[in-house]
Amino acid sequence: MRQFFRSLLPHFSAEQNSVRLINQLRQEWVACSDARLREICHTTTNLNEVIAVTAIVAARVLQQEMFDVQLQGALALANGRIAEMQTGEGKTLAAVPAIVWHAKAGQGVHVMTVNDYLSRRDALWMGGIYESLGFSTGCVQQGMSLSERKAGYACDITYATANEIGFDYLRDRLALRAEDQVHRPFAAAVIDEADSILIDEARIPLVMAGGNAEDEVLAVRVDRVVRRFQPGIHFTIGEHFRNCALTDEGIRVAEAEFRCGNLFLEQNLPLLSAVQDALHAHALLRRDIDYLVREGAIESVDEFKGRIAQERRWPAGLHTAIEAKEGVALKTQGRILGSITLQNLIALYPHVSGMTGTAATQAAELLKIYNLDVEVIPTNRPVVRVDHPDVVYRTRWEKERAVLEEIRSVHMTGRPVLIGTASVEESERLSALLRDLPHQVLNARHEEREAILIARAGERDAVTISTNMAGRGTDIRLGRGVAEIGGLHIIGTNRHEARRIDLQLRGRAGRQGDPGSSRFIVSLEDDIMVRYGEDVGRLHHTPESVQRIVEGKNLEIRLFLQKYEGSLEGQRQMLHGDREAVLHGDLPEFERLVTLRTLDEVWSDHLAEVTELRSGIQWVAWGGRDPLYEFLTRIDRMFRDMMAGLPAAIEQRIEEARSSGLDPRERGATWTYLTTDNPFGKLSDRIRKGIVRKVQTWLG
Numbered sequence: 001m002r003q004f005f006r007s008l009l010p011h012f013s014a015e016q017n018s019v020r021l022i023n024q025l026r027q028e029w030v031a032c033s034d035a036r037l038r039e040i041c042h043t044t045t046n047l048n049e050v051i052a053v054t055a056i057v058a059a060r061v062l063q064q065e066m067f068d069v070q071l072q073g074a075l076a077l078a079n080g081r082i083a084e085m086q087t088g089e090g091k092t093l094a095a096v097p098a099i100v101w102h103a104k105a106g107q108g109v110h111v112m113t114v115n116d117y118l119s120r121r122d123a124l125w126m127g128g129i130y131e132s133l134g135f136s137t138g139c140v141q142q143g144m145s146l147s148e149r150k151a152g153y154a155c156d157i158t159y160a161t162a163n164e165i166g167f168d169y170l171r172d173r174l175a176l177r178a179e180d181q182v183h184r185p186f187a188a189a190v191i192d193e194a195d196s197i198l199i200d201e202a203r204i205p206l207v208m209a210g211g212n213a214e215d216e217v218l219a220v221r222v223d224r225v226v227r228r229f230q231p232g233i234h235f236t237i238g239e240h241f242r243n244c245a246l247t248d249e250g251i252r253v254a255e256a257e258f259r260c261g262n263l264f265l266e267q268n269l270p271l272l273s274a275v276q277d278a279l280h281a282h283a284l285l286r287r288d289i290d291y292l293v294r295e296g297a298i299e300s301v302d303e304f305k306g307r308i309a310q311e312r313r314w315p316a317g318l319h320t321a322i323e324a325k326e327g328v329a330l331k332t333q334g335r336i337l338g339s340i341t342l343q344n345l346i347a348l349y350p351h352v353s354g355m356t357g358t359a360a361t362q363a364a365e366l367l368k369i370y371n372l373d374v375e376v377i378p379t380n381r382p383v384v385r386v387d388h389p390d391v392v393y394r395t396r397w398e399k400e401r402a403v404l405e406e407i408r409s410v411h412m413t414g415r416p417v418l419i420g421t422a423s424v425e426e427s428e429r430l431s432a433l434l435r436d437l438p439h440q441v442l443n444a445r446h447e448e449r450e451a452i453l454i455a456r457a458g459e460r461d462a463v464t465i466s467t468n469m470a471g472r473g474t475d476i477r478l479g480r481g482v483a484e485i486g487g488l489h490i491i492g493t494n495r496h497e498a499r500r501i502d503l504q505l506r507g508r509a510g511r512q513g514d515p516g517s518s519r520f521i522v523s524l525e526d527d528i529m530v531r532y533g534e535d536v537g538r539l540h541h542t543p544e545s546v547q548r549i550v551e552g553k554n555l556e557i558r559l560f561l562q563k564y565e566g567s568l569e570g571q572r573q574m575l576h577g578d579r580e581a582v583l584h585g586d587l588p589e590f591e592r593l594v595t596l597r598t599l600d601e602v603w604s605d606h607l608a609e610v611t612e613l614r615s616g617i618q619w620v621a622w623g624g625r626d627p628l629y630e631f632l633t634r635i636d637r638m639f640r641d642m643m644a645g646l647p648a649a650i651e652q653r654i655e656e657a658r659s660s661g662l663d664p665r666e667r668g669a670t671w672t673y674l675t676t677d678n679p680f681g682k683l684s685d686r687i688r689k690g691i692v693r694k695v696q697t698w699l700g
Contacts, residue, residue: 015075018048019068025052032056038134047078047101054097054129061128062093067380070094076375077353078102082194082366084359084376086383087504088475088511091192091355096126099190102351103135103156107187110349112162114193116141117451122192123159130157140164149182162197163206166345167672170208170338173576176596176665178584186349194354195500198370199362202343203558207313210337210670218274219317223324225257226278235279244283246275277321285322288425296328301424301467336611337604337670343562344569346370357507358500365555369562385487385510388519390495390543399523403493404433406521407463410489411437416462416482420505422494422527427465430493439463450474457508458488476508487515494526495543497550567632568610571639575603591654593664598653599646606642610635 041053055066076083077098102109113119123139130137138155172181234250292299313319363374393399421427451474457464459479488509509516
């Protein structure tokens with residue numbers, strides 16, 4: 001870490017000089033007319049001049065003078081870095097000069113936010129600055145029509161969530177007419193809450209699906225059997241609670257119930273998968289922690305934010321298994337037509353920068369994966385928040401009793417208290433225990449309401465219970481007289497796997513030099529302690545030391561998965577380059593439409609084959625071969641075979657379409673969702689029982 005901060009010194013020195021120049025220009029130009037400032041902005045090629053002009057306009061439009069640290073943040077963003085700025089330091093405004101700098105190129109800038117509410121708020125809030133400088137501003141939201149989306153992306157500056165941009169990209173890749181595409185070529189992305197998008201959500205695949213419903217009755221039949229299984233008798237739970245496996249007794253019961261013979265024979269693969277998915281749903285996923293049941297549907301809870309993950313589904317049969325477990329209507333999974341992770345989406349932009357309150361702890365990962373440097377921007381005023389050491393209890397019951405005592409003790413002084421919990425279930429349990437004390441609960445229900453409530457969490461006597469990162473992007477300002485009695489007090493009831501999440505919670509107090517304090521009250525029965533028990537014991541129950549080890553393990557997993565995905569992403573770009581040429585070419589319309597449909601269907605088939613290969617590639621390790629090498633070699637051969645067969649396939653489809661009178665414009669329904677990548681750890685752990693079972697079968 002010392003080396004990391006030393007590496008920032010050249011940046012810091014150069015930007016200090018730039019800040020001085022910018023402030024000199026602000027003094028010289030402060031009396032210029034709006035028209036003159038607009039002229040300077042559009043004719044200059046000097047970054048310092050653009051930032052100075054934008055700062056003057058921002059003061060006129062918002063009545064807010066930009067601090068030096070905000071100017072420093074703007075310089076970092078304009079120069080393609082991640083700016084770490086603490087909560088309350090004005091990140092949203094700091095980004096505006098950099099956004100203007102990128103917008104001058106005339107190719108469009110995407111400002112990525114973590115939810116629709118922040119997209120709307122920031123586009124409206126900062127829109128007056130852009131308008132005064134002669135730039136158009138758009139906002140793309142869920143539920144918008146194609147024409148509204150197209151208009152939003154045609155603007156010089158477009159605010160939208162990363163997911164919405166990604167889903168529109170997938171839709172564009174399936175468009176049958178050029179005019180149905182909404183995106184321009186990607187140019188620049190400025191990412192708000194960059195750690196969330198680039199790390200926490202980077203591996204989440206965005207999926208475009210379509211086709212007919214599958215036979216999902218099997219999931220219901222399997223659920224009736226698996227819900228009777230008992231841990232230790234019918235199944236075991238693996239290390240860190242990330243996977244589970246049938247025992248011999250569980251296999252025997254399944255084979256007897258379904259009268260299928262050997263469960264591990266190839267013809268029983270759909271049944272085996274359904275059993276395994278049902279087992280995961282019952283043994284590893286918990287209602288009100290991992291997901292909610294609301295209005296007859298399963299809604300995933302984002303573990304990093306503690307709020308509903310919009311449009312997210314678990315992979316294929318697993319989501320159906322959860323629906324069967326909870327007795328809600330089963331939704332069609334459909335056939336995957338296209339998919340991309342946020343990590344690969346970001347790689348499509350020539351210019352990327354971002355801002356967040358916490359990035360330094362992940363600086364090495366951001367540099368290794370995205371080639372993005374992190375610059376830590378100092379605070380405008382010194383941080384005077386007192387961060388107390390952790391208090392560690394043996395049991396969860398003892399911890400919760402201590403949490404309640406601390407809430408009541410601090411509340412008696414009149415200071416506001418914000419309690420950060422790890423799950424919806426925990427927040428509601430604490431709320432029930434505090435029923436005699438007036439308080440608010442923010443737990444993944446509604447983003448806009450969250451923002452309003454979190455803004456009031458600094459008022460005198462306020463007690464707010466929140467899941468991780470609820471109300472992210474909204475400042476907590478202290479009420480009248482609160483600073484004099486000590487400011488906001490933060491209580492964390494769990495340590496997260498990533499230190500960043502804990503630092504974000506702490507950062508809700510002590511903004512802009514305000515007084516405040518924080519304390520984490522944890523137990524050895526908390527999830528991170530139970531999952532990584534061996535590490536806890538070796539490190540003498542030090543939560544932060546455990547977090548460092550977990551972060552290292554998670555980075556290894558992400559880098560490994562990146563290797564699996566890299567070749568497939570290259571294939572996708574190659575095929576879709578050919579598809580774009582067809583879409584914008586002069587072939588006759590009928591042939592062009594059939595060709596596009598054929599390319600889409602062939603790619604969908606390829607994705608299905610790759611998914612099937614990946615799900616079973618770990619088998620080769622048992623023969624002494626390298627699974628990654630085998631996977632990359634096979635998908636390369638599969639892709640070459642697919643491309644070689646395309647001309648004949650297209651000719652055949654054209655003839656079939658002509659003879660049958662098929663209208664190639666009718667594709668059928670499509671829909672989008674998010675899923676997870678390898679949600680339960682190593683596949684080898686999940687199939688080891690299957691290998692043993694097969695060997696036993698072969699030996700008779």
